[in-house]
Amino acid sequence: MSSEPTATWSPVEHERVFRVPGRRDLAPQADIRSSADLITACPFCTGAGGALAGGGVRLVPSKHPMIALTEPGSLTQEQLHWVLVYGSSHSRRLGDLPATVTQEFLELVSHKTSRLFAHPSVKAVFAFESVGDHFGPTVAHPHGQVVGLPFVPRRLTLAQAAESCAVCDSVIRQDLTVMITSHALVQVPAWSRLPFEMIILPRVHRPDLASLSAEETTAMADCLHTGLRLCRLTHGGEMPPYLINVMQAPRGDTSHHLRIELVPLHKDERTLKRPGGMELGLGIYLNPLLPEVAAGILREVLPGARRCPP
Numbered sequence: 001m002s003s004e005p006t007a008t009w010s011p012v013e014h015e016r017v018f019r020v021p022g023r024r025d026l027a028p029q030a031d032i033r034s035s036a037d038l039i040t041a042c043p044f045c046t047g048a049g050g051a052l053a054g055g056g057v058r059l060v061p062s063k064h065p066m067i068a069l070t071e072p073g074s075l076t077q078e079q080l081h082w083v084l085v086y087g088s089s090h091s092r093r094l095g096d097l098p099a100t101v102t103q104e105f106l107e108l109v110s111h112k113t114s115r116l117f118a119h120p121s122v123k124a125v126f127a128f129e130s131v132g133d134h135f136g137p138t139v140a141h142p143h144g145q146v147v148g149l150p151f152v153p154r155r156l157t158l159a160q161a162a163e164s165c166a167v168c169d170s171v172i173r174q175d176l177t178v179m180i181t182s183h184a185l186v187q188v189p190a191w192s193r194l195p196f197e198m199i200i201l202p203r204v205h206r207p208d209l210a211s212l213s214a215e216e217t218t219a220m221a222d223c224l225h226t227g228l229r230l231c232r233l234t235h236g237g238e239m240p241p242y243l244i245n246v247m248q249a250p251r252g253d254t255s256h257h258l259r260i261e262l263v264p265l266h267k268d269e270r271t272l273k274r275p276g277g278m279e280l281g282l283g284i285y286l287n288p289l290l291p292e293v294a295a296g297i298l299r300e301v302l303p304g305a306r307r308c309p310p
């Protein structure tokens, strides 16, 4: 049986499902009992190139690509799926490292996005980071991922039919704004799905990272970095499990407003809100924290998040 990834279209759900049999034997880090195994098994601490001394971010092709080949002569699976490795410690994430590492992270995503879009078969590019045992990462070393897709996922098509940009229309809510600078802001979206969900936005309509000025890129990185620190401060000093979703425009869609979704799972200082039956069953989120209340809590701890170092 082939271990190649395939994409299956569901005529019922109108969504694709990726079949990735080549990833079947990968063990989530949360399920590996011995901490010695975690360290010796890390390809980025012990493998070629060694640790990333002093921080920094490095792009490497995925050894276990999730994406199927698109067409003959197109990019290989490895060339469509990239890993962004950063830091030299397994316990220090983007929010724990200097903001310049977060900026480098976004700059590399921007660069790789442009490179992927140079190939006509790539229709959308998604960058993300999933952190914490809840998400079952198979590599312990801090890393994000970038994947070029030969189709446009549904969540990246939602703005296309609108007459005006819903994001531009909605960002004036001061009660939902956590932090605002000359070029970017952090806001709890009025439609937040999880208690401390945040979005990081450029103040001017931009479809993707490549269309940002240098100042806007720095501001977006600063906002993301601060948002990550806010997660830790509102979860009793522990970093909660979180997702970073870099929502960039699909190919040619200037109606899309670039946003970085920061989606932590914590509900308060001690507990998590785990997506359950309604969320996974129907896609309907039950959020126990009103967004304006969440924004108020985040604003309260903002001065602490702005102090460096952590």
Ligand SMILES: [Zn+2]
Pocket (backbone or CB within 6 Å): 042, 043, 044, 045, 046, 090, 140, 141, 142
């Ligand atoms: Zn490592």
Ligand SMILES: [Zn+2]
Pocket (backbone or CB within 6 Å): 165, 166, 167, 168, 169, 204, 205, 206, 256, 257
């Ligand atoms: Zn907009």
